[in-house]
Amino acid sequence: MKKRGIDVYLLQETWKCGTYTEDINGYFMFHHGLVDKPTWCNRGTGGVAIILSTQMKSAWDNAGNLPPIHG
Helix, strand or coil: CCCCCCCCEEEECCCCCEEEEEEEECCCEEEEECCCCEEECCCCCCCCCEEHHHHHHHHHHHCCCCCCCCC
């Protein structure tokens, strides 16, 4: 992201479970996935994530850190 100047990165089919936020080397990630790994799929399924650069994380902080809305 840094090399290409990308500030927001959207991911789908992360195959991870759970809803959480995480700091990854200065980038901030929102993740939303299934609560439990499905028994019918060995690798996992679903899951989406949004990764923000430090500049976008700062903008989000300045906007009041509104929590993500999960459908």
